Amino acid sequence: MASSFSFDSLNKAQREAVGALDGPVMLLAGAGTGKTRTVTCRIAHMLEKKIEASEILAVTFTNKAASEMRERISGMVSKKAAEAMTVCTFHSLCVRILRGGIDRIGYKKNFSICSHGDQVGMMKQLLVRKGGSDEKVKPDTVLSEISKAKNKGIDLQDMKDDYFASLAVAYNNELRAQNAVDFDDLLLLAEKVLREHSDVREMFRQRFTRVTVDEFQDTNSLQMQLLQQLVGGPNYHVCVVGDDDQSIYGWRGAEVANILQFEKFFPNPKVIRLEENYRSTHAVLHTANSLIRHNLGRREKILRSTRAGGDPVRIVAMPGDDQEAEFIAEEIMSEKGAVGREWEDFAILFRTNGQSRKLELAFRERKMPYRMVGAQSFYDRREVRDVLAYAQLIASPEADVPLLRVLNAPNRGIGQATAVLATEWSRTHHQSVWQALCDPFFTAELGSKSANAIQDFVALIAGAKNRIEIAKENPADVLHGLIKEIEYIPWIERGCKTDNERQQRGEGIHSVIDSLRKSCEKGKSLQKFLDASALASEKEDEDLEKKQGVTLITLHASKGLEFPIVFLVGLEEGFLPHTRSIAEGTKDEERRLLYVGITRAQDQLTMTYCATRIKWGQETGCQPSSFIGELDDEYLLHTTYDEILGAAPSTDELDNFFGNLKGMLDGG
DNA sequence: GTCGAGTAGGTTTTT
DNA sequence: CCTACTCGAC
Numbered sequence: 135m136a137s138s139f140s141f142d143s144l145n146k147a148q149r150e151a152v153g154a155l156d157g158p159v160m161l162l163a164g165a166g167t168g169k170t171r172t173v174t175c176r177i178a179h180m181l182e183k184k185i186e187a188s189e190i191l192a193v194t195f196t197n198k199a200a201s202e203m204r205e206r207i208s209g210m211v212s213k214k215a216a217e218a219m220t221v222c223t224f225h226s227l228c229v230r231i232l233r234g235g236i237d238r239i240g241y242k243k244n245f246s247i248c249s250h251g252d253q254v255g256m257m258k259q260l261l262v263r264k265g266g267s268d269e270k271v272k273p274d275t276v277l278s279e280i281s282k283a284k285n286k287g288i289d290l291q292d293m294k295d296d297y298f299a300s301l302a303v304a305y306n307n308e309l310r311a312q313n314a315v316d317f318d319d320l321l322l323l324a325e326k327v328l329r330e331h332s333d334v335r336e337m338f339r340q341r342f343t344r345v346t347v348d349e350f351q352d353t354n355s356l357q358m359q360l361l362q363q364l365v366g367g368p369n370y371h372v373c374v375v376g377d378d379d380q381s382i383y384g385w386r387g388a389e390v391a392n393i394l395q396f397e398k399f400f401p402n403p404k405v406i407r408l409e410e411n412y413r414s415t416h417a418v419l420h421t422a423n424s425l426i427r428h429n430l431g432r433r434e435k436i437l438r439s440t441r442a443g444g445d446p447v448r449i450v451a452m453p454g455d456d457q458e459a460e461f462i463a464e465e466i467m468s469e470k471g472a473v474g475r476e477w478e479d480f481a482i483l484f485r486t487n488g489q490s491r492k493l494e495l496a497f498r499e500r501k502m503p504y505r506m507v508g509a510q511s512f513y514d515r516r517e518v519r520d521v522l523a524y525a526q527l528i529a530s531p532e533a534d535v536p537l538l539r540v541l542n543a544p545n546r547g548i549g550q551a552t553a554v555l556a557t558e559w560s561r562t563h564h565q566s567v568w569q570a571l572c573d574p575f576f577t578a579e580l581g582s583k584s585a586n587a588i589q590d591f592v593a594l595i596a597g598a599k600n601r602i603e604i605a606k607e608n609p610a611d612v613l614h615g616l617i618k619e620i621e622y623i624p625w626i627e628r629g630c631k632t633d634n635e636r637q638q639r640g641e642g643i644h645s646v647i648d649s650l651r652k653s654c655e656k657g658k659s660l661q662k663f664l665d666a667s668a669l670a671s672e673k674e675d676e677d678l679e680k681k682q683g684v685t686l687i688t689l690h691a692s693k694g695l696e697f698p699i700v701f702l703v704g705l706e707e708g709f710l711p712h713t714r715s716i717a718e719g720t721k722d723e724e725r726r727l728l729y730v731g732i733t734r735a736q737d738q739l740t741m742t743y744c745a746t747r748i749k750w751g752q753e754t755g756c757q758p759s760s761f762i763g764e765l766d767d768e769y770l771l772h773t774t775y776d777e778i779l780g781a782a783p784s785t786d787e788l789d790n791f792f793g794n795l796k797g798m799l800d801g802g
Numbered sequence: 803g804t805c806g807a808g809t810a811g812g813t814t815t816t817t
Numbered sequence: 818c819c820t821a822c823t824c825g826a827c
Contacts, residue, residue: 196817225817250816317817352817385815488813542803549803669817690815712814727815750812751818 139175139210144168151406152176155183155344158400159373160393164437165380165422165733166413166696170206173346173375177219178210180344187211187218191342191364194223195349197670199694203348220342224357225317228324229665232315235327235334241313244661246526246533247668248309248316251519253277256535260304264297276301284318285356285387312534312566321356328363335363343371350376354387362399370400378433379426380730382690384723394433411437411733413696415444417769418739422732424766429722446771447732448740449705449762450778455492455747457775462701462742463496466684469699477503481685481697483731485710489703490686503683507691517626517639521646522667525613528598529660532566544625547587552580568592594620602660609660610651617643689731700735702728705743705759728761 141149148168151161152175163169173192180190192207194200200223208216220227229247237243248256257273280302283293290302309315315323328335345365347353353361365372374396381390396403411419419439426432452458466480482493490506497504520543523536531537538557542548560570570576571592577585598616601607617623623643627636646667653663685697689710704710711724732739743758 223817320817382815383817386817486814545803547803551803688815714814748818 139178144172144175145410147406147408147410148172148175151408152179154373154404154406155180155185156369156371158370158396158403160350160396160403160405161373161375161408162377162393162405162433162435163375163408164377164411164435165730166411167408167437168410168412169375169377169408170203172408173348173373174203174206174210176373177207177346181211181215185344187215188220189341189343190219190346191227191344192219192221192346192348193227193361194221195352197223197226199223199348200226223669224353224360225320225669226665228320228360229669231324231327231334231338232320233661233665235331236323238327238331238334239323241310241315241323244313244530246312246314246530246535247320247665248314248535249519249668250317252314252535253316255539256308257301257305260301260308264301264304271297276305280305281316281318282387284322285354287356287359311564312532313530314533314535318356321360325356325360325363328360335366338364339366345372347372347374348376350374351378351381351390351393352376352383352388353392355389355392356387358389358392358399365400372400377435379429379435379726380693382693382723382727382730384720385718394431407435409435409437411439412441413736414439414733415441415737417444417447418732418735418737420769421447421739421765422729425725425732425761425764426729428764429725444769445738446769447765448771448773449765450740450742451758451772451774452742452744453746453775454753455704455744458703458742458744459492459496461775461778462493462703462740463500463502465740466699467500467502475698477683478685479698480701481687481692481695481699481734482701482703483687483689483692483734484703485689485712485727487688489709493686493703497684504686505681505683507685507687515639515642517642518646520622520626521613521617521643522664524616525609525646525650525660526664527595528602528609528613528616529664531568531595531599534560534567537567541591544620544622546591546620547583548591552584552588555580608651608654609663610647610654613650614647617647689727692734693730696734696736698736699738700731700740702731702739702741705741705762706747707757707759709756710759710761725761725764728759 139152141152144152145168148171151159151172155176161169161172163172177190177192181187192200192203194203200221204216204221207219207221222230232241232245233243236245254273254277257277261271261273261276276298279293279295279298280290282288283290283302290306291299293299293302309319328338342364345361347361361372374393376393378390378393381388381393384390392399396405414422416439419437423437450461452461462482466477469475470477470480482490484490484493494504494506520540523539526533526536527540534557538553541553556567556570556576559573559576560567563570563573565573571588577588580588594616598612601612602609623640626639626643649667650660650663653666654660685695687695689702705728710728711721715721715724732741741762743762744756746753747756748754
């Protein structure tokens with residue numbers, strides 16, 4: 135099958151990008167300029183030019199972006215070609231590299247990947263061990279410093295704070311002892327393997343001759359180094375795609391410098407700008423442009439809208455956050471009825487997750503459907519982590535973290551005290567906790583009750599392992615059988631307060647087993663499944679599109695999405711820009727965040743701010759965001775809650791009101 | 803070893 | 818205001 139795109143359907147810049155297959159290419163793609171379409175056409179074009187599909191690699195930042203790109207490409211090229219190419223995230227690419235070659239740097243190939251929860255658990259223990267029980271440093275604080283150090287290439291011993299440095303070293307030793315790696319290690323160690331072992335490096339360079347990196351503005355320096363190892367050949371057939379104005383992950387180490395100084399890494403790149411915006415009305419885009427102009431040191435871009443005019447962008451002053459939520463709910467309700475919009479056409483964007491509560495409440499009161507995107511992580515849910523821990527344990531019993539997690543879940547008479555003894559034994563004997571449990575010299579030191587319980591537990595896990603590895607049974611069946619045997623579900627249900635919770639937990643457990651089954655049906659190993667689960671932090675694809683309703687979403691999570699009607703709430707100093715970012719001197723990034731939010735809107739945009747907000751049961755005063763003053767007034771409509779309610783009790787009148795205003799603006 | 807009540811402390815964004 | 822964790826009683 136020939137690829138199904140035509141150059142005619144692309145604009146000039148897009149055509150140029152699709153045609154430029156060789157050498158380093160940097161595609162500066164502003165919001166809504168058809169970036170994904172261009173990239174996928176470019177890849178389809180590679181196939182037309184007889185480049186082997188298996189040599190094509192596309193790296194994205196999130197799982198969602200990866201699966202979306204995979205899908206878009208699948209629609210354009212043959213099934214065979216689509217399957218032969220590699221589209222994945224940085225992290226899963228690294229897992230692939232490490233599963234093949236981590237033994238070169240002294241790890242065992244069956245290493246396990248720590249989730250954030252695992253890291254916190256480990257750090258808590260270290261904090262107690264090092265700092266005593268009245269330790270006031272938070273695990274998250276230390277972990278985020280460690281993460282920053284790893285991503286910047288700083289040796290952990292050289293971290294600024296000596297105490298943190300010692301914690302960091304202890305943390306890494308602990309990981310090492312457990313043959314485990316954290317998220318940052320995936321990048322760090324993969325880069326190390328490629329850098330230090332030329333045979334592995336050459337293998338990958340020959341395997342992937344065409345590399346595309348999406349959302350390049352979000353890459354950090356470690357990812358940049360990794361990329362250099364990956365495409366070090368003289369031809370540099372690398373294409374990076376991004377928009378420095380949408381760089382909003384600086385707090386996680388993203389280096390805008392990567393995009394601003396791309397030439398330094400890959401000389402003489404072809405730089406192509408996509409500046410024609412097909413998404414938003416002129417009014418929305420003009421407002422966005424007027425804001426982002428205030429940032430210095432950008433790759434200058436002028437986004438042009440293909441959609442003239444448009445409704446004015448409203449800035450609405452609210453008395454309080456209750457009214458803000460109610461106003462939005464009411465307006466969406468009447469707008470939907472009046473203009474025949476679908477619930478899915480509306481989105482509400484906010485800075486922090488906590489801001490969604492009042493909105494949810496207002497929606498629930500009115501029985502309006504809504505969907506929260508990426509709120510609580512599916513994989514952070516207790517029952518999901520427990521079941522995954524069992525799966526992980528079956529795959530590699532020597533992994534201490536999952537073992538300790540489920541050792542007494544459900545309760546089987548192996549309590550905290552016994553767990554501590556086992557951990558200490560394993561440490562003094564330089565072996566895993568699993569080995570301690572299997573060691574007759576260890577169990578001999580325990581009471582007979584604990585010893586028996588441990589024996590049963592060991593038999594349980596070893597039995598499951600054998601059923602998969604020796605008897606070649608389906609891992610999903612084995613896991614399901616194990617969960618049933620230990621009566622895990624009744625145990626977790628006993629701890630539930632509501633029926634709803636009970637049902638949710640049951641569903642969580644079954645969905646883990648189901649996805650394991652699906653993964654097995656595709657011929658993937660248990661280990662592959664575990665890797666994918668470790669890297670997937672949010673509830674996956676299906677329910678995002680499947681769920682109906684108004685979208686409630688953080689500004690960060692909204693990047694890459696678009697909605698006909700957007701509400702942006704909480705435009706207050708301290709929220710947007712956030713207090714913390716002002717303290718850290720990253721107000722530019724907050725401005726980009728708001729820019730991202732504004733450019734999500736296709737037809738209508740409303741931004742709101744409150745005079746007061748309830749905080750911890752206390753009413754506190756708020757100041758409008760300083761960003762509001764930076765917006766160009768040409769298409770703005772400043773108004774208030776009272777004005778709108780007073781002037782327009784019905785939707786028709788509301789329409790007329792704005793229709794007239796629009797007329798006045800257009801005319802004047 | 804488990805459960806309940808009481809209290810202290812806390813809100814940025816996430817692979 | 819809400820939660821998540823500690824500490825005391827079974």
